Amino acid sequence: MQSGSNDPFELEAMTALRRDLHAHPELGFEEVRTSAIVAEKLSEAGIEVHRGLGKTGIVGTLKIGTGTRRIALRADMDALAMPELADRLYKSETPNTMHACGHDGHTVMLLAAARHLARTRNFSGTVQFIFQPAEEGRGGAKAMLEQGFLQLFPVDAVYGLHNMPGLATNEMAVVVGPQLASSDSWTVTFKGIGTHGAKPHLGRDAITAAGHFLAAIHTIVARVVDPLQPAVISACALDAGDFKALNVIPDTVRIGGTARAYTPEVRDQLEKEIGIVAQGIAATFGVEADYNFLRRIPPVVNHPDATQRALHAAAAATGRSVVTDFPPSTAGDDFAFFSAEVPGAYVWLGNGPAVDGALHHNSRYDFNDEAIPTGARFWTTLVEQELPA
Ligand SMILES: [Zn+2]
Numbered sequence: 001m002q003s004g005s006n007d008p009f010e011l012e013a014m015t016a017l018r019r020d021l022h023a024h025p026e027l028g029f030e031e032v033r034t035s036a037i038v039a040e041k042l043s044e045a046g047i048e049v050h051r052g053l054g055k056t057g058i059v060g061t062l063k064i065g066t067g068t069r070r071i072a073l074r075a076d077m078d079a080l081a082m083p084e085l086a087d088r089l090y091k092s093e094t095p096n097t098m099h100a101c102g103h104d105g106h107t108v109m110l111l112a113a114a115r116h117l118a119r120t121r122n123f124s125g126t127v128q129f130i131f132q133p134a135e136e137g138r139g140g141a142k143a144m145l146e147q148g149f150l151q152l153f154p155v156d157a158v159y160g161l162h163n164m165p166g167l168a169t170n171e172m173a174v175v176v177g178p179q180l181a182s183s184d185s186w187t188v189t190f191k192g193i194g195t196h197g198a199k200p201h202l203g204r205d206a207i208t209a210a211g212h213f214l215a216a217i218h219t220i221v222a223r224v225v226d227p228l229q230p231a232v233i234s235a236c237a238l239d240a241g242d243f244k245a246l247n248v249i250p251d252t253v254r255i256g257g258t259a260r261a262y263t264p265e266v267r268d269q270l271e272k273e274i275g276i277v278a279q280g281i282a283a284t285f286g287v288e289a290d291y292n293f294l295r296r297i298p299p300v301v302n303h304p305d306a307t308q309r310a311l312h313a314a315a316a317a318t319g320r321s322v323v324t325d326f327p328p329s330t331a332g333d334d335f336a337f338f339s340a341e342v343p344g345a346y347v348w349l350g351n352g353p354a355v356d357g358a359l360h361h362n363s364r365y366d367f368n369d370e371a372i373p374t375g376a377r378f379w380t381t382l383v384e385q386e387l388p389a
């Protein structure tokens with residue numbers, strides 16, 4: 001499987017591997033087969049492999065020359081718990097499991113780049129290739145960091161890449177600042193004094209308090225957050241009383257929802273202000289409020305220096321102008337945990353037109369193999385520019 005200069009990324013083999021991974025998707029922290037293949041392909045190329053960081057995570061280390069700068073490149077490996085509905089030769093063979101976000105492509109592009117860099121050795125410094133488990137809401141990045149990623153593999157910068165339908169497969173978008181929103185959960189439990197529905201004056205009505213709270217939380221984004229800063233607060237669950245007891249005012253009402261922001265400051269503000277409204281409404285109605293805000297994923301905010309470096313590499317790798325005004329997404333990515341620790345940049349690589357309108361997490365979505373050379377070239381160019389020989 002040696003490849004010459006006209007096939008720097010072993011395209012035939014890597015395309016076959018991408019389709020093999022697509023046919024054998026694995027959920028977060030269950031990427032046993034995938035990570036074994038990754039580890040084998042890295043070792044085979046002479047790259048040092050650390051297995052089992054964050055359960056099924058893999059880190060490949062390639063140190064060349066005397067350069068002191070160290071960078072990390074991150075790919076995610078997990079699939080989603082959903083059925084694949086499109087018919088294709090390499091359709092998922094695992095029930096209700098599907099690579100509907102293109103992480104099969106991310107894995108292969110980073111592998112192709114790592115193998116190329118190990119052959120050509122045209123840089124000086126250290127590259128850590130992160131093959132992360134469980135990006136889709138199961139906490140893979142956090143697990144790798146909690147198990148000492150930065151202590152074991154200290155780096156000066158970290159880069160991530162995600163496929164994006166709508167951009168051409170030889171096109172990239174690299175934008176400074178917020179890319180993906182924070183994704184946090186909150187709950188409020190109003191505790192009153194339950195009583196007969198006919199005698200509200202004998203209790204303390206948590207339901208009425210909850211009604212005022214639901215209306216009042218929308219004043220946070222409208223009246224408290226800077227109008228030029230995007231933010232979302234939504235109540236998404238409500239639990240109180242019993243439809244079989246419509247003459248009973250219940251003791252408690254539980255409300256839960258999501259909060260999203262693009263900056264750490266607005267995120268802090270949402271956490272604080274939801275609590276202020278909950279406690280204020282509770283005081284008004286003489287009930288109590290228990291408030292919890294669960295920080296799940298911070299926003300992905302591209303660092304100016306790392307973004308500039310990624311931008312140069314993207315321009316050189318694609319040979320065309322890079323999109324620099326691509327709008328942020330309200331989705332989240334736990335790459336944010338890495339880029340919260342060291343300067344980071346998260347870039348978009350085109351996946352071609354959305355086939356049959358299928359976007360990320362659609363049961364017909366597929367990574368476009370034509371993007372493999374662009375993605376692999378972006379990674380190798382970034383390393384060679386970042387860590388000049
Ligand atoms: Zn996804």
Ligand SMILES: [Zn+2]
Pocket residue numbers: 101102103135162
């Ligand atoms: Zn994804």
